[in-house]
Amino acid sequence: MSATICAFILTFSTLCGSRVVSGVLSGPTNVSLTSYNMDLVLRWDPPEGAPSGLLYTTEYYTPVTQSKLGCVDISALKCDFTSLNLSISEHGKYTGRVWAQLGQERSAWVESNEVTLDKETIIGSPNVTLFSNGATIEVSIKDPVFKISAFRNIFKFATYSITYWKDGQNGKAKTIKDILQNRVVLTDLDLWTTYCVQVQIETVRNLNNKPSRAVCERTTKSKHV
Structure with a gap:
């Protein structure tokens, strides 16, 4: 097999393979982790120029724990971690992240800000x-x-x-x-x-x-x- 054909096959394989790994789609924008009355909610906007049919998967983690899966393959633009029966600590520090997916194409993770629940949650009105x-x-x-x-x-x-x-x-x-x-x-x-x-x-x-x-x-x- 000639070097030209090998180079073409390698280039074609690389291009095809890149469609199923992280980074093909643009990531969600304005990713923000918020807390109101001790909930923990991740919100985001679609990628710029995003096609229809995008699904999103989320995770959260702390400085001392591995990431834990949150909402999976959802079309909504938010995920309430405290509604998923996950182990959320009142005094924990949390960071969320989300990726977008369309078929086999997936964006890179996009991370949020860090929230310390008891210090930064918004305490609602009495x-x-x-x-x-x-x-x-x-x-x-x-x-x-x-x-x-x-x-x-x-x-x-x-x-x-x-x-x-x-x-x-x-x-x-x-x-x-x-x-x-x-x-x-x-x-x-x-x-x-x-x-x-x-x-x-x-x-x-x-x-x-x-x-x-x-x-x-x-x-x-x-x-x-």
């Missing part, structure tokens, strides 16, 4: 309910529900910051900090006046806390027995 009783308003607070574990298992020493103001006068709001109880009575309020209340959770090692929506209640004339 649920706030108000009860009026004469010139007082009782504030009842419920912690957000986490995807893994429970809020107080992770943030044992979290406190509440309560801000309240007369409706329409939020520029004159008052704030009470470092509250441990989940039921607090606001006293010395004006009768027949509507007050609005907003609560935010405060923790030492996580500053990604969302305040509650403002909830309003009207004081009454006399105290209920």
Whole structure:
């Protein structure tokens, strides 16, 4: 067999073989690992100029563990690792990655940012309910529900910051900090006046806390027995 034919066969084999290994397709873009209320979700955009019919496979890993398979052959552009009954630690550091596949063609892995769950998860808003009783308003607070574990298992020493103001006068709001109880009575309020209340959770090692929506209640004339 001549050198020219051998070279042609080698080149043809290389080209054909490259269609079934990593790197033929462009990889997904904008790969991002996020956490809200202790979930762990990998999101991405399709490769630029991507054809239809792409499927995606994901993995995650930590600095001390090997990669673990997540969602496999999905068409969606996200994978919730915490919905797959995987072993996710509340204090773990995680990196995700994803590849795209079309038939036998597969892109290279594209990695995400690293997320430390307990430090970087976004803590959702607490649920706030108000009860009026004469010139007082009782504030009842419920912690957000986490995807893994429970809020107080992770943030044992979290406190509440309560801000309240007369409706329409939020520029004159008052704030009470470092509250441990989940039921607090606001006293010395004006009768027949509507007050609005907003609560935010405060923790030492996580500053990604969302305040509650403002909830309003009207004081009454006399105290209920």
